[in-house]
Amino acid sequence: MKRFISIVIILCAAFLRLWRLPEFAMFLADQGRDAVIARRIITFEHFPAIGPPSSIGQVYLGPFFYYLIAPFLIPLRFDPVGLAYGVAILSIVGLITAFIMLEKTVNFETAIVFLILATFSFNLISFNRFSWNPNLLPFASFMTMYFLYKTIYSKKNNLWYGLLFGAFFGFSFQLHHLAALMAVPIGLIFLYYLAQQKKKRISHVISIGVSLIGFLIISFPLILFDLKHDFINFRNLNSLFTKQNIVAGGSPLTRLLETNQAFWNIALQISLPAIPLFLLSLVIIGLLIFFIRKNKVHPLIVINALNAFSFIYCFSLLSSGRFPHYFGVAYLSMYAVMGYFASFLLKKPVTIVILSFLIVGFLFVNASQYYFIAGPPSDQIKRAEQIANSITPHMSGKLFNLATYPIEFTSEETYIYFLEAQGYHVADRGVSQVTDQMFVLCDRGPCDILHTGSWNINMFGKAKIDTMWEVEGIKIYRLVHE
Structure with a gap:
């Protein structure tokens, strides 16, 4: 027993x-x-x-x-x-x-x-x-x-x-x-x-x-x-x-x-x-x-x-x-x-x-707190994969810069994981490596990414918005150099 x-x-x-x-x-x-x-x-x-x-x-x-x-x-x-x-x-x-x-x-x-x-x-x-x-x-x-x-x-x-x-x-x-x-x-x-x-x-x-x-x-x-x-x-x-x-x-x-x-x-x-x-x-x-x-x-x-x-x-x-x-x-x-x-x-x-x-x-x-038994799913992994997959058609090469906005939005590694799995490589921000493209993900407005104090974005240099789209409530901007 x-x-x-x-x-x-x-x-x-x-x-x-x-x-x-x-x-x-x-x-x-x-x-x-x-x-x-x-x-x-x-x-x-x-x-x-x-x-x-x-x-x-x-x-x-x-x-x-x-x-x-x-x-x-x-x-x-x-x-x-x-x-x-x-x-x-x-x-x-x-x-x-x-x-x-x-x-x-x-x-x-x-x-x-x-x-x-x-x-x-x-x-x-x-x-x-x-x-x-x-x-x-x-x-x-x-x-x-x-x-x-x-x-x-x-x-x-x-x-x-x-x-x-x-x-x-x-x-x-x-x-x-x-x-x-x-x-x-x-x-x-x-x-x-x-x-x-x-x-x-x-x-x-x-x-x-x-x-x-x-x-x-x-x-x-x-x-x-x-x-x-x-x-x-x-x-x-x-x-x-x-x-x-x-x-x-x-x-x-x-x-x-x-x-x-x-x-x-x-x-x-x-x-x-x-x-x-x-x-x-x-x-x-x-x-x-x-x-x-x-x-x-x-x-x-x-x-x-x-x-x-x-x-x-x-x-x-x-x-x-x-x-x-x-x-x-x-x-x-x-x-x-x-x-x-x-x-x-x-x-x-x-x-x-x-x-x-x-x-x-x-x-x-x-x-009474077991929310996962019958509650609605958060699907954070699935969501990150969907956002990463939406970026790949806009890639002009294997190397890219990535940033999130505003500063409280700090989950960029979740997207990097799926992008690296597909053969892409994020630039090394630690040595100020800059490529010919940057993707900025904004999870709340106003998304004034070209006029921000964020070093993670400004390190890319003078830039313009090439294209923008939205997935799962996240606005994604592709920046290129002017």
Whole structure:
């Protein structure tokens, strides 16, 4: 019966992540950029040593995500929806793996509640339905915590576990720089066990060294890039902390309340005030301390709890928006903690009823937002392809300049992907390369593209409009030199 329930929930997870995926997969600027890079990897045109720039301080992430998802272009003949399928499939595999890890390490009850929360979470489902580097962070960070636990507690193969721990930590850091905040619980845990287990200090130090090797292996391309470019990434990261206002101002308690509130409202898809949610966190922490003192909490749960709550606290110190993907490090860790405490409610009929009502409430709140079940499609990939195909008859050669207008319209890479797939090549704006033709796409009027302050357009030089047409609400102008 247990296996049957698990399989049914996993099938639901697969359905919710794959249903009508081509119709709803997001395909905007970041997805277009990633698709272009992934296609160039598969066609052996370019092998990047860095990933996308982060949203803060122009600090570059690593390229591992590109190499991970690029092969998914092949089965669908370079249709960029293959990358969305790749993220969805990897997420399903990650979910199953995390469930098995919890079932074997803690107990089935914890694992099944965790599986329910992660499967039906609208927030996680949304992440898993399109290609973007932060979308895999919840699974990578959970694996990091799991292999940290195995590195410390395993009596066999702990060096291999240490290598995997370091590799997943490195991978997490390449998915989003906020994964660096995991260094806080990791450091505290290692310091604690170095102090408590004096006889195993040498073993733990060796494990730390092996973990560092795993981290460096997965980060090697980014390190190599920095060595070749005068440590530009390191200098930007250093500048971020020393010269830019990354540390938030105002009351620390207010920031903590706001961050904690944002996390819980996103994780559970609820809308509650800050104080009740802060009390919820305090209750969970209090219960953890109580059971830890009685030696009744599994170490893996303690590690995940420390990861989730330390992340919320450390993140509250930063001056940044509280967007859903910023909390990727904490989601699965908190679901594991919630699953552990929920498992105590499965021991008596009365508490089983209470837990059932809570789970049904969670399912109802999240399921009400499943727009992709029967809603109208966005068809962003199909739309980008149609617009790109409308440009090719107007091409006078294989090389062209491309720009979008106004400045808020930033999805030019989505069209470049389909144009490059047909053998055309966009001019390198980074070196001010100018061709004999420029295509400007305008998504809202007034489209006064010849009298604009946009450097992306003005770099083409003195120009005139050769022709104009409209596709899917986008006005497309072909400019030529006067």
